[in-house]
Amino acid sequence: MPRLLTATRRAALAALAAAPMALGLGVGPASAESVLRIVPHADLKNLDPIWTTAYITRNHGYMVYDTLFAQDDKLNIHPQMVGEHSVSDDGLVYTFTLRDGLKWHDGDPVKAEDCVASILRWGKKDGMGQKLMDFTKELKAVDDKTFTLTLNEPYGLVLDSIGKISSNTPFMMKKEHAETDPNQQVPEVVGSGPFRFVKDEWVPGAKVVYVKNEDYVPRSEPASGAAGGKVVHFDRVEWIYIPDPATAMNALINGEVDLWETPAVDMVPLLEQNENIELAVIDPLGTQGWLRPNHLHPPFDNPKARRALLYAVDQAVYLQAIVGDPKLYKECAAYFICGTPNESDVGVEALQSHDPEMAKQLLAEAGYKGEKIILMQSTDIPVLNAAALVTAQVLRDVGMDVEVQAMDWSTLTSRRAEKKSPADGGWNIFHTYATGADATSPIANIGVSGGGVERAWFGWPTDEKTEQLRDDFAREADPMKKKAIIDELQGRLFEEVVPYVNYGQWFQPVAWRKGLNGVLVSPVPFFWNITKDSG
Amino acid sequence: MYAYIARRLLATLPVMAVVGIAVFLLLHLTPGDPAVVIAGDYARPEDIEKIRENLGLNEPLHVQFFSWVGALLSGDLGTSIFSNLPVAKLIGQRLEPTLALAIATIIFAILVAVPMGVIAAWKAGTLTDRVIMVFAVLGFSVPVFVIGYAMMWLFSITLGWFPVQGYKPIGDGFWPFLRSITLPTVALGIIYVALIARITRASMLEVLTEDYMRTARAKGLDNNALLIRHALRNASVPIVTIIGIGIALLIGGVVVTESVFNIPGLGRLTIDAVLRRDYPIIQGVILIFSGAYVIVNLAIDLSYTVLDPRIRY
Numbered sequence: 001m002p003r004l005l006t007a008t009r010r011a012a013l014a015a016l017a018a019a020p021m022a023l024g025l026g027v028g029p030a031s032a033e034s035v036l037r038i039v040p041h042a043d044l045k046n047l048d049p050i051w052t053t054a055y056i057t058r059n060h061g062y063m064v065y066d067t068l069f070a071q072d073d074k075l076n077i078h079p080q081m082v083g084e085h086s087v088s089d090d091g092l093v094y095t096f097t098l099r100d101g102l103k104w105h106d107g108d109p110v111k112a113e114d115c116v117a118s119i120l121r122w123g124k125k126d127g128m129g130q131k132l133m134d135f136t137k138e139l140k141a142v143d144d145k146t147f148t149l150t151l152n153e154p155y156g157l158v159l160d161s162i163g164k165i166s167s168n169t170p171f172m173m174k175k176e177h178a179e180t181d182p183n184q185q186v187p188e189v190v191g192s193g194p195f196r197f198v199k200d201e202w203v204p205g206a207k208v209v210y211v212k213n214e215d216y217v218p219r220s221e222p223a224s225g226a227a228g229g230k231v232v233h234f235d236r237v238e239w240i241y242i243p244d245p246a247t248a249m250n251a252l253i254n255g256e257v258d259l260w261e262t263p264a265v266d267m268v269p270l271l272e273q274n275e276n277i278e279l280a281v282i283d284p285l286g287t288q289g290w291l292r293p294n295h296l297h298p299p300f301d302n303p304k305a306r307r308a309l310l311y312a313v314d315q316a317v318y319l320q321a322i323v324g325d326p327k328l329y330k331e332c333a334a335y336f337i338c339g340t341p342n343e344s345d346v347g348v349e350a351l352q353s354h355d356p357e358m359a360k361q362l363l364a365e366a367g368y369k370g371e372k373i374i375l376m377q378s379t380d381i382p383v384l385n386a387a388a389l390v391t392a393q394v395l396r397d398v399g400m401d402v403e404v405q406a407m408d409w410s411t412l413t414s415r416r417a418e419k420k421s422p423a424d425g426g427w428n429i430f431h432t433y434a435t436g437a438d439a440t441s442p443i444a445n446i447g448v449s450g451g452g453v454e455r456a457w458f459g460w461p462t463d464e465k466t467e468q469l470r471d472d473f474a475r476e477a478d479p480m481k482k483k484a485i486i487d488e489l490q491g492r493l494f495e496e497v498v499p500y501v502n503y504g505q506w507f508q509p510v511a512w513r514k515g516l517n518g519v520l521v522s523p524v525p526f527f528w529n530i531t532k533d534s535g
Numbered sequence: 536m537y538a539y540i541a542r543r544l545l546a547t548l549p550v551m552a553v554v555g556i557a558v559f560l561l562l563h564l565t566p567g568d569p570a571v572v573i574a575g576d577y578a579r580p581e582d583i584e585k586i587r588e589n590l591g592l593n594e595p596l597h598v599q600f601f602s603w604v605g606a607l608l609s610g611d612l613g614t615s616i617f618s619n620l621p622v623a624k625l626i627g628q629r630l631e632p633t634l635a636l637a638i639a640t641i642i643f644a645i646l647v648a649v650p651m652g653v654i655a656a657w658k659a660g661t662l663t664d665r666v667i668m669v670f671a672v673l674g675f676s677v678p679v680f681v682i683g684y685a686m687m688w689l690f691s692i693t694l695g696w697f698p699v700q701g702y703k704p705i706g707d708g709f710w711p712f713l714r715s716i717t718l719p720t721v722a723l724g725i726i727y728v729a730l731i732a733r734i735t736r737a738s739m740l741e742v743l744t745e746d747y748m749r750t751a752r753a754k755g756l757d758n759n760a761l762l763i764r765h766a767l768r769n770a771s772v773p774i775v776t777i778i779g780i781g782i783a784l785l786i787g788g789v790v791v792t793e794s795v796f797n798i799p800g801l802g803r804l805t806i807d808a809v810l811r812r813d814y815p816i817i818q819g820v821i822l823i824f825s826g827a828y829v830i831v832n833l834a835i836d837l838s839y840t841v842l843d844p845r846i847r848y
Contacts, residue, residue: 045617047619053574181589182590185619204617205804244794246795246796247797251693254699408567410569414568415566494658
């Protein structure tokens with residue numbers, strides 16, 4: 001746009017721009033260099049990262065709480081609050097000793113009994129935590145700094161569970177708070193993490209303020225993902241929630257904020273052209289799209305109809321519709337995220353072939369006779385809105401009668417719990433997505449559960465073999481054997497179960513002002529390790 | 536007069552009661568469950584049920600209603616389901632930005648629109664009149680967010696005069712407050728300028744053709760006295776009425792403007808609460824809005840007695 005201005009107009013604008021400075025009205029830079037201003041991806045509505053799985057509350061958790069173990073940028077597990085740990089020869093007893101210098105924000109020392117209470121609360125709420133608790137015989141504090149976890153039988157995911165990076169992350173809380181019912185919020189925020197939450201300055205829907213925890217003792221290792229030394233270089237971090245993407249972009253361009261966590265993909269080209277802005281994908285795992293059929297009702301109670309979906313879906317079309325820029329997406333059929341140790345290519349041919357004729361044939365074999373397909377469309381989440389529209393067309397192309405029912409996400413999340421037939425208020429298909437960090441293993445990826453009406457996620461796939469393989473994976477410690485289980489499980493998922501159809505993997509860039517350094521590579525945005533050039 | 540005011544104030548009670556019942560029923564009969572939103576995407580049905588139980592959402596509707604009304608009568612608007620903060624505190628945090636924006640917008644609109652309408656009527660049929668009316672049509676037609684983004688580009692990004700977003704309370708100083716409120720006020724005010732200017736013009740045109748205006752002219756009154764003391768005063772009842780309607784319409788406009796300029800006001804609080812089904816906040820805010828609407832209407836009705844001595848209650 002500035003190129004369109006004539007020299008005279010530019011001069012006039014420059015003079016106008018100077019005018020308010022003379023009146024003392026200038027915008028000017030931020031008043032203090034030690035304030036980092038962030039536009040987060042969502043508004044922080046609640047403060048208990050165990051009570052809710054909301055990612056924004058998880059991110060808040062990382063600011064104020066600390067974890068026993070943490071995943072680095074390659075997803076390897078490292079001790080964080082734990083100084084030393086050991087496993088008995090029979091693999092049944094894990095002993096953990098806390099490192100020195102850990103303090104709660106109220107000054108009390110972090111004790112082993114706090115950690116025991118925190119793990120127990122998280123274990124009642126989180127899927128991986130519940131699984132760990134199923135294998136746990138006893139969890140007890142030995143002394144102020146040491147606690148043990150004793151298993152019923154060997155379990156291969158102990159450290160993966162208590163070091164998991166995403167929701168529900170097992171954050172450590174004071175014993176008195178960790179004893180709160182996990183379905184109620186903790187009464188106050190007292191963590192031991194690198195930042196303190198300033199409750200008086202919290203305006204839900206607008207602003208969250210954290211200040212540096214001067215008592216925090218970072219680990220000596222360099223920061224990597226959620227692991228390593230959490231060294232804070234700012235006195236204060238402000239999360240300024242700006243729901244309107246255009247306004248957020250303008251605020252970043254104008255220097256009113258330093259970093260925008262989730263720039264809208266249609267704004268990326270504009271940001272790329274701005275010489276003051278840097279863009280990068282910091283979450284190498286990205287996000288995986290899920291087209292979820294209802295396994296309880298025809299036609300998708302029939303495996304052939306579900307497999308028809310695999311042949312009907314063309315990931316490229318979905319990714320073009322929801323992301324657009326090929327730099328920011330990847331066609332990836334694997335259930336457990338491409339680019340991770342659990343990526344597998346077993347059984348992917350059906351999804352990769354895009355064969356509508358095969359889809360029609362499978363639908364005919366499944367006995368589909370033109371019954372109405374109820375597709376729930378979430379109109380307030382752009383990605384899901386676009387995916388639903390693509391699916392509607394894809395299904396019509398293979399001869400299905402589709403009724404798209406538009407609703408907001410809140411309504412959809414209630415409606416999807418309905419097990420009634422689609423004609424009676426139930427549904428056939430909805431769309432969602434999972435961040436890569438939540439889909440990298442058969443235990444973390446709740447979408448592949450075959451636990452049926454009782455235990456599986458909405459859509460309720462039922463398959464004992466799948467459940468058996470998931471349990472085998474959980475018990476197994478040998479990486480080679482784990483990989484073999486993954487291959488077998490994925491084959492089963494593609495050939496028989498089709499719990500969901502993966503409509504692609506995409507990557508959300510983060511935008512920040514040039515001069516900001518040390519933004520960590522991770523599925524979760526962290527605000528330690530970041531520095532800002534002066535001037 | 537005082538009896539009339541008392542009657543009108545008393546009449547607000549059934550209005551508020553009807554609003555309260557309607558809002559409560561509409562919200563609770565609308566699909567969507569805050570417990571599901573809280574529990575997150577991966578929650579088990581039993582977790583959702585426990586959250587519903589803890590929040591009292593599994594109680595029968597009439598129990599929930601009377602519990603809410605009981606708390607309301609003791610001055611308690613309830614607690615946000617999500618943030619666990621009192622609704623009164625949340626509304627208190629958001630009241631100043633919304634009030635500041637609404638008051639500034641109405642003042643701006645009146646100061647600009649009334650002179651424009653008077654001039655347009657006075658110069659009816661001339662180029663001046665047409666230019667003003669073209670502006671009025673444009674101002675009424677262009678959406679607030681388009682004006683907002685255009686002003687943001689020019690005055691914030693290009694000229695650097697104003698911040699792109701945010702609100703500074705007046706307690707932080709008058710200049711920071713003024714800078715934060717100027718663009719939203721103008722963006723939101725243009726539509727009201729257009730509306731009020733058109734009504735002012737129409738009303739003035741009608742008055743200017745009255746016999747007493749001809750008499751006033753014949754007496755040799757100058758234009759200022761003629762237009763302001765005689766014409767505008769007699770044309771003011773419809774103008775004040777449209778200003779009152781404008782204040783009611785502001786509630787909708789404020790929501791958009793607050794989103795565009797990222798002002799943490801009541802409009803955004805309402806939108807966020809609706810999307811998450813945070814019932815206590817929605818109920819509290821709508822009650823406040825409806826109360827404000829009733830009071831504004833009463834104030835407008837009372838102003839008629841000042842503007843037109845023939846009107847008596």
